[in-house]
Amino acid sequence: MNQPFRLAAGGRVDRSRPLTVTFNGRKLSGYRGDTIASMLLASGSHLAGRSFKYHRPRGILSHGSDEPSALLSVDWRADRGPGYRDPNNRATVVEAREGLVAKTQNHWPSLETDVGAVNDLLSPIFVAGFYYKTFMWPRKFWDKVYEPVIRRAAGLGEAPEVPDSDRYANRHAHCDVLVVGAGPAGLSAALAASADGSKRVILADEGFELGGSLLNDATSTIEGKPAMAWVEETLAALDARENVVVLPRTTVFGYYNHNHVAMVERVADHRDAAPESLARERLWQVRAGEVILAAGSHERPLVFENNDRPGIMLADSVRAFINRYAVLPGKEIVVATSGASAYRAALDAKAAGMGVTLVDIRLEQDCGAELADARAAGITVKTGHTVIKSLGTKRVTGLVVAPLGNGGQIGDKTTLACDCVGMSGGWTPSVHLFSQSRGKLAFDAELDAFLPGQSAQAERSAGACHGVYDLAAVIADGAKAGGGSVTVEATPSYTGFQPVRVLPTDADPSRVKAFIDFQNDVTAKDIKLAVREGFQSIEHVKRYTTTGMATDQGKTSNMNALGLVAGTLGRELPAVGTTTFRPPYTPVTFGALVGPARDDLFDPVRKTAIDPWAEKNGAVFEPVGLWRRARYFPKDGEDMRAAVARETKAVRTSVGIFDASTLGKIEIVGPDAAEFMNRIYTNAWTKLKPGRCRYGLMLREDGFVYDDGVVARLAEDRFHVTTTTGGAPRVLAHMEDYLQTEWPDLDVFLTSITEQWAVIALQGPNARKLLEPFVTDVDFSDDVFPHMSVTSGFVCGVPCRLFRVSFTGEQGFEINVPADYAESVWKTLYEAGQKYDIVPYGTETMHVLRCEVGFIIVGQETDGTATPDDLGLSGLVSKVKPDFVGKRSLTRPDMVASGRKQLVGLLTKNSDEVLDEGAQIVDDPAQPIPMKMLGHVTSSYASSNCGRSIAMAMLADGRSRIGETVWVTTPQGFTEATISNAVFYDVKGETADA
Amino acid sequence: MLLIRCPYCGERPEVEFHCGGEAHIARPETPTETSDADWAGFLYYRTNPRGVHAERWVHNHGCGRWFNALRDTVSDRFVTTYEMGTPRPEAGSDVTRA
Structure with a gap:
């Protein structure tokens, strides 16, 4: 091997x-x-x-x-x-x-x-603020030189080049106590918190083995047994408790309001044989009664020249590799330290067979029992020494050290040959999660650390993240945080350190690289330069130098940076403050955050009951609100313009069939239903007879048009209201708001019926002939069932609400059937319609047809600043009703002033030219820029029924200018158009007015 | 994520709720008799305080009901929630619990 x-x-x-x-x-x-x-x-x-x-x-x-x-x-x-x-x-x-x-x-x-x-x-x-200083000028270098060069050179890893192929899961959980970290403090806390079985406890730890710092500890004992034996006993006890969930490989990365805690569990990456269906990671969102933070602490590097050479590592990490992984990080190690804990690393390295020298910046008399222990083990200890620099390039080959005189002067230098350095500048409690919880940090000068101070949420800290370092005290602190009390005998830990920011040296500090932030390559001289240039707040120094801003969030570097800024400014450390810790504690994959919400599940598409038929029959779809709607049905390679021309023609000459199911539908029921309608709509409803419909207009309180739609009165106390497709949820919310908060005395219920009723529209001169044979219990005569009326009956044997209404100007019916029957009714009517050459049409055709006859679409002609009068709809506003939502605003001065934009038609000089929707309108294209813009095009189509292009526009004082000429912007410049009425097709059938 | 106490359902995550702006803005009884300035005040003018703010909230992904809340605009803390139509609780009263 x-x-x-x-x-x-x-x-x-x-x-x-x-x-x-x-x-x-x-x-x-x-x-x-x-x-x-x-x-x-x-x-x-x-x-x-x-x-x-x-x-x-x-x-x-x-x-x-x-x-x-x-x-x-x-x-x-x-x-x-x-x-x-x-x-x-x-x-x-x-x-x-x-x-x-x-x-x-x-x-x-x-x-x-x-x-x-x-x-x-x-x-x-490449000094601090390099970007800010360099990229000021010349301007033309920004995008041609700096941007491409920096883009290529910047960043660490390469972003994945293909979408993530893995699955990610998510899960919500509640517990009474969440313990973060399964080191000695966390284990002890979980044990205490779960002891009486009354609390649900979750114990989460980022590691794949539980035990925290004890995993790296081969010498400490607890109650006379090896520390890991205590860990195993504790885990076994926790496993046996039904009220405890233990989650290894689970990083608590975010601490949010009301003890909402986010964790990511690595589920599959470590498994040899993971089924492909297994999620890679699982995002946990836990709502905890209490949170116990037992997150441990981070060791600080020492800051000296070339302290980043490979082979130089943190002292406790040397211990971890030797004791936990049985790996020697080298043959000859120098342990350089300003504190006691590194002596344990030196002893462990010695015991494992490495050659060991200890360099301690502390004076002999400032050291504790660790000094004698090290010397007793045969380790050479140089106290009162500083590290000048390391030697080597791709691997450390030596450390230059020197004694410090009483006045701080550097003595004779010695080079210690080595292939490994273990360094320790003391310890920083991991207060990231505490700080994320918005708790206030408090500086402890004795420990040279920010510790959890005033809590903002139900949380407690225990162990090293609480500033407690001695093993027995850590276990006691954990038990106390868990609501219990325990005293154990344990090996005393080597604790205490002397804070040093940058090790004393006689080298020119402006010429050496002594790294503070290893990940962002920030050196001590960068930070000193930033202070010299006037940055005094740590938040500013951080942004200017980028110290602590890498993906590790400065876990190892922050205290050294803070201390250096404080020292350079000659201030106490708390006066410099600390930076804000933000989630995530460690980097989290986007996959875990997104979970299953990707691809089809990212933004689920709403489809109507008739959508499968439309798909089979070649519809081109468009998104409308959350819905997918058929836009047109091209035949034989038609483009949209050709298909729409054919579909619009068919509706005016025979019959078309249209899926209007997405219309918002609300049922308004109760003894006060008519009164409620009177207050919500501009129209008067009291006299509308059951069985009749009316086009209703709804305003916001500020007087601007909010929504519109046909309203049917089914009975004295029951209205069937339709809304625009996109407006359905907000119209219902608007109604509910007024009903609950302004008029709670009204006895009315509002129910969304959008999903329950599918709507099939038959429009065209042959619509009645096609439909009548399939409908039972309905008299179609104009006297009984005229335009703008509603009735109940059966179509194809299916119960229906049948509306005789038109959004095309042709005779039309909107057949409301329970959604489950819609496709079969549609197919039956479509088959029967073959003898009339029935044509299915989509939203684009519907738009053209309604524009031809001058019907507006709220949200297309209107933009939230149009009054009924602006749209030429004053006739729909009741003059009689004392009040309705928006009425008072209609008489405010600006609402009746001249110069308001009004709905008009525009006819281009060249009848084939179709204006751009949104194009601006001016009187004189030769006027200087900025031009005076008078309005804009709201709808624009090629109309085969009109034999030319048509457009609607909102134009200042438009109605008084009919017949005049204006200029409209085009991609090429301007084109000329004549102002007209916003009705383009001579209606032979039925209008929406009733 | 905050927990918000719906007066009808109890504590629920904030994503179930929607804020409807400042509370206790009474719609004038007879709008037609209201001056332009008073109507503009009703429509547009709000207190926007630094500190405790009375707000309308709706539990739209829950029971669908509107209620009022006192929320601190500095700390984002909900001081209390109370039913529509009841007066704003005074500071320090029994009902002002988180």
Whole structure:
């Protein structure tokens, strides 16, 4: 096996399950329980990518989700074809599985040889605010030079090139207690919270193994037993409790209002044999009674020259790789630290057989028991030393260190040869989720950390994210957060550190690169420069330098950046403030957020009962509101214009059949139904007899037209109202609003019946002849059943509400049948209509027909600023009714002023020319720009029945200008048109007025 | 996502609701006798306070009923909700619970 740095025994990997993954085309060997990072280290390599800006070689900094450097493109199911790759996976948390294909990022032509590394030499020009300073001028360089060059060079991984082939699931859950993190604090909290069985508890942890920091701990004991034995006992106890759900591989990434918490569970990526039907990830939305945050802490890097060389990692990560993965990160390690915890890493490295030197910036007398322990183990410890720089390029080869004098002066430098560095600048509690919950952070100077202060929601923090670091205290803190109390004996932890921001050096600080933010390539000198240039708020420094703004949200870098800004300004750290933490805690795939709502389910299409027939018969569809509607039915290769010409002709000469099912329909029932109608519509309804219909107009309170439609009075106390297709839900909501809030005294019920009644329109001179034989119980004579009337009966044996109405000017019927019967009634009528050469027509034809006879469409002619008078519909406004919605507004000064746009027709000089809908109208095309625009074209069609093009327009004072000439914009310029009445076809049949 | 307490259904997620603007804007009893200025005030003028705001809400993806709410426009916190037609609760009264 190609694992020279794998220890012969130990670790938590399963040596009975060997596996290989592909890494930049070569095979890495490892075991179940490995990550790609641990497999790479086992092979003896640290090189895991190139940096964002300078293309510097980067290794593996950490062992967890805070990893800023080792970002990989991973194809999770290369065997299944394209669509399973995503970029920017942190190598430290990619659970190894046979067959994974991983690639490093941000280099060309290869990881080893990357021409982009020239940026490192050019770094003097890539200073903080580079973009702001560079792209000011010259203007013509913006889109020709800067944009293309920067676009190519910017960004880390490559976005997937094909749609994601995976499935994603979602789930909602409620619980009494949600515990975030299954380290010692979280486990202890879950154990306490679930103890009496009365609370539903969810325990979620981002890792694939539970135990948190204890997974990396080979020496600590709890109650005399190895710490992991305590973890296993605790997990077994939790598993046995019915009220506990334990979710490994589940990252809590968002904390929202009222304890609404979002988590993503990785369901399939780690499975060898995952059925293709299995969702890759599951988005959980949990509403928790209480949330216990046990999110742990992040170790801080030390800031010194070239602190980003591959081989330099966080000290506790050295422990993790040795103890959990049984991998040595090198042969010779220097542990550089400003605190106690790194001594444990040094001891573990020594015990595992590495050569170890410890460099501690603290003075001898500031160290605790850890110092003696290290020396007792035979480790050379250099206290009171600073790190000047690292040596090497693609792998660290040495560390230059020097003693610090009492006055801070740098002593004689020593080079410590090494192939690995473990560094520790102290610890930062993970307060991301607490901060997302809008809790207020409080700075603790002793711990040099922001800790959870005032809570905004029902949440508590426990353990390291609460500033508690000693193992026994962490377990007690967790139990307390879970509502219990426990005292355990545990190995005392090495705690405490001396905050350092940038390690003292005698090098010219403006010439060295000492990285603060590894992922965004922000150095200490960038931050100092930003402060020198006048940025004092951390929020401004952050945006100017981009520190903390990478995908890792500065988990490892924020405190170093804050401390450096505070130190440069000579202020206390809390005075500089802290930046805002925002979801997601770690990157989340779009797939998980979108879930099943993609493709056909993204925006589900509403279809009518007759839609299958239309599809079979070659309809071309268009979206109308949420509906899909047949637009026209082309025959023999017709284009739209030809098909519409044929369909419109057929309706005026014989009969057409049209699916009007999408009309909004509302039934208004009750003793006060007529009074309600009087108040909602402009028309008067009291005298409308049952069995008769009327065209109704509805205004908003501001007097502008809101909707229209035919209204039928079925009985004294029952109206069947129709609305525009798109307006159905808002008209019902508008009615409900007035009924509930203004007129609760009215005894009326409103019910949507849009879906219940399908509507088949038969229009044309042969409509009655076609329909009559199929209808029983209805007298079709004009006296009994005239235009604008309604009756109930049976059509083809199916109960129907039969309207004699017309939206075409021809004799017409709208047959309302229960939706389930609509297709069969349609087919029967269509078959019988063959002897009249019946033509099915769609919405485009309907639009032309209604325009020919001058019927408006609300939302096409109107735009929310048209009054009834603007549309020539004053006749529909009752002068008698004392009040209705919008009435008072119609007499406001601006509503009756001259100069309002009015509905007119436009006839182009060239009768074949069809104007563009939306085209602007001017009097004089030669006038200077900006021209005075008088209105616009609202509807425009080629009309075969009129033998020319027709158009409607809203034009200032249009009705008084009929016969005059105006100019209308075209794609080429202007064309001339004559103002006319907005009625173009001489109606021989029936009008909508009644 | 906020939980909003519908007076008829209890606490439900905010996506089930729709806000209908400021509450307690009485429609004039006799609009025709209302001056242009007063009518414009009714139509267009709102208090837009910083702090507690009385609002109309409708549980449109639930029971469909309108109710009123006191909401803090700074914190987005719902102070209380109450039935249409009842007066605005005074600050500190028993009904003003979250």
